[in-house]
Amino acid sequence: MNAAVEVIEADVRELVRRRGLDPVRAPGPARALVEEVVAGYAERELTAGLPPVGDRERATRAVLDAVAGFGPLQRWLDDPEVEEIWINEPGRVFVARPGGSELTTTVLTAAEVAELVERMLRVSGRRLDRSEPFVDATLPDGSRLHVVIPDVTRRHPAVNVRKFVARASGVDDLVRLGVLPPAPARFLAAAVRCGLNVLVSGGTFAGKTTVLNGLLGALGPRERLVTVEEVFELRPSTVDRVAMQTRQPGLEGTGGVPLRRLVREALRMRPDRLVVGEVRGAECLDLLLAMSSGVPALCTVHANSAREALLRVCTLPLLAGGNIPAEFVLPTVAGSVDLVVHLGVDPGGRRRVREVLGVPGRVEGGVIETVGLYASTGGRLARAGGHPPWAERFARHGLDLAALLGAG
Numbered sequence: 001m002n003a004a005v006e007v008i009e010a011d012v013r014e015l016v017r018r019r020g021l022d023p024v025r026a027p028g029p030a031r032a033l034v035e036e037v038v039a040g041y042a043e044r045e046l047t048a049g050l051p052p053v054g055d056r057e058r059a060t061r062a063v064l065d066a067v068a069g070f071g072p073l074q075r076w077l078d079d080p081e082v083e084e085i086w087i088n089e090p091g092r093v094f095v096a097r098p099g100g101s102e103l104t105t106t107v108l109t110a111a112e113v114a115e116l117v118e119r120m121l122r123v124s125g126r127r128l129d130r131s132e133p134f135v136d137a138t139l140p141d142g143s144r145l146h147v148v149i150p151d152v153t154r155r156h157p158a159v160n161v162r163k164f165v166a167r168a169s170g171v172d173d174l175v176r177l178g179v180l181p182p183a184p185a186r187f188l189a190a191a192v193r194c195g196l197n198v199l200v201s202g203g204t205f206a207g208k209t210t211v212l213n214g215l216l217g218a219l220g221p222r223e224r225l226v227t228v229e230e231v232f233e234l235r236p237s238t239v240d241r242v243a244m245q246t247r248q249p250g251l252e253g254t255g256g257v258p259l260r261r262l263v264r265e266a267l268r269m270r271p272d273r274l275v276v277g278e279v280r281g282a283e284c285l286d287l288l289l290a291m292s293s294g295v296p297a298l299c300t301v302h303a304n305s306a307r308e309a310l311l312r313v314c315t316l317p318l319l320a321g322g323n324i325p326a327e328f329v330l331p332t333v334a335g336s337v338d339l340v341v342h343l344g345v346d347p348g349g350r351r352r353v354r355e356v357l358g359v360p361g362r363v364e365g366g367v368i369e370t371v372g373l374y375a376s377t378g379g380r381l382a383r384a385g386g387h388p389p390w391a392e393r394f395a396r397h398g399l400d401l402a403a404l405l406g407a408g
Helices: 002-019 027-048 056-067 071-078 110-122 171-176 182-193 208-216 259-269 283-292 306-320 326-336 391-396 401-406
Strands: 084-089 092-097 100-103 134-138 144-148 158-162 198-202 225-229 241-245 273-276 297-302 339-345 351-358 371-377 380-383
Touching: 002 027, 002 056, 027 056, 056 071, 071 084, 071 092, 071 110, 110 134, 110 144, 110 158, 171 182, 171 208, 182 198, 182 208, 182 339, 182 351, 182 371, 182 401, 198 208, 198 306, 208 273, 208 297, 208 339, 225 259, 241 259, 259 273, 259 283, 273 283, 283 297, 283 306, 283 326, 297 306, 306 326, 306 339, 306 351, 351 380, 391 401
Parallel strands: 198 297, 198 339, 225 241, 225 273, 273 297
Antiparallel strands: 084 092, 084 158, 092 100, 134 144, 144 158, 339 351, 351 371, 371 380
């Protein structure tokens, strides 16, 4: 079938060029074109002495992957069990499934890797060259692409594609996915509705974006949401939403839009809720200032525990400049962050919320005071006994806080 597929692929590419069709942006017309060419080839193969096409559906899939998809990687992108794909070198393509990673049988050439990267970046508007050897981009299906090229890497480009397999548009989805038990999910949804500031923490690929998406589903229908991210990953279902992402500098080194500027610009858009996809630098200071000025916010941060997440949020604002004293940061963090939701991955690859901390707003002896609301006990998230801040906000929204917490 390979010889037939090569002929069909060449015919399809020629027709795509003639018709000015973009197969990546218009997958429907692209599939119709491939099916048309495959059918025509099958009619001609007996009389014209062409290589036999065999299974038409397989041939259609192979040509469609090559022309409108991402070639040999498309089978892994389409596999719902695969969470991440990475290429260390052309002959070593790995995939990650729940519980571990594996070396695949997919073997590429250096030219194929370069062509795949170029095709992936074509729709993102981002560039990759010696002056900018790193790139983060979003693929059409929402997956996140990260590429590093030589001479930062030794010899070959390093390519990572992170898929978002677990989609959550509300806390009910988090319960269904096993990330949260029902009682803590109801409490967190109520906390978001009441305008508490929530920090979602965890390690790499712990499910922070999934949880953040789920919590955003608790927002009221009339709330105006402004999200800022390095690359678009969040997909909240709110109607009134503005989404912004960073921009790389141009070839002249100008025109870049960093995350810190986006946070400041977001405050001029009258947000009822501000969301930062991930804080990892000086933008943390601007986010804290927004929280302390009365703009409810949510964000994610890399950390190994809920307490470490608070410490990290205390450290990151110092990157904004030498004139930011720790004496200012500690009380600001204590008075701004209300809840910390920390996630972890169990040995079987399942992502779960491990603990939920409340931050009452006090600093004692240079340490931010926290109270445990939920903690992992015997492998499950259970009530820890503490009480969250802002009980009056729950009452103002007609919510019985004691009943919400007692349900745990």
